[in-house]
Amino acid sequence: MTLRHPESQYLDTLAYLLEKGDRRIDRTGVGTLSMFGVMMRFDLSDGSFPVYSTKKVFWKTAVKEMLWFLTGQTNIRSLLSENVRIWTDWPLAAYRKATGSDISQEDFEDRILADDAFAEEWGDLGPVYGKQWRRWKGADGKEYDQLAEVIETLRKNPSSRRMLFHAWNVPELDQMALHPCHMTYQFHVSNIGEGLRQKVSLLVLQRSSDMGLGNPFNVCQQAALLAMVAQQVDMTPGELVWVGGDVHLYLDHQDLARTVLEREPRPFPKLRLLRRPDSIDGYTIDDFEVTGYDPHPAIEAPVAV
Incomplete structure (x- = not known):
């Protein structure tokens, strides 16, 4: 049996949106074709880096954004x-x-x-992603580093079901330039106590996903985060499980989707981290070596604001 290319999950979603998506007016006024509830799974254990190939994804830009989130800057x-x-x-x-x-x-x-x-x-931009991940301000006036706590728990109690961080800080939502889309990150460790190298997987819940432009970026950068965390806790990256709530295609991205669907996906590239920094805060874009990326050409499309 030949396994389908993992990018087919993305292509199937685009095809469904074009054929059966619920046409609606959205916050931006552009309009979307929408569906509710999608799951995609990507196995990173062999070094695969899920950078879509049916249109060129500028993976360095995506990873730089993730590194910016990790700084807590806004x-x-x-x-x-x-x-x-x-x-x-x-x-x-x-x-x-x-x-x-x-x-x-x-x-x-x-x-x-x-x-x-x-x-x-x-x-x-207001208290967006990184602020909440690394400097969540509690009612007690203290700042909480959610990601650091997750990494500490991965090291000390990898069977925990509480290894997560999120950005949906209700009192601060109205101060944000954009409400968090990829809002919850939960980690899970397998091979505990089996004498094997432990694998850490990541599930990301995204309440809202622009499938034309946003999703290819998000999947790539979330895989990069999993690779960094795995290295920091001496584990192998396992699966990236991506879950979307309101999954949509902007009406002015329909030609993009049709073009992508005419193309055959190519093998995902491989990712290697060239060094191990002392902490999750130490990574730079130069630490990421991506080989074998051979995408179809890029497609220009407008961003809905």
């Missing part, structure tokens, strides 16, 4: 310094609305990089 300035522009749309829209300016994205980004005060006022 300002786009550090992202822009790494040539990552995927979060600019939200503060740019806020600036234009507040000031009436028709400033270009390029000029806005240049000013963020050059002007400390401007960056502080207009470059901050």
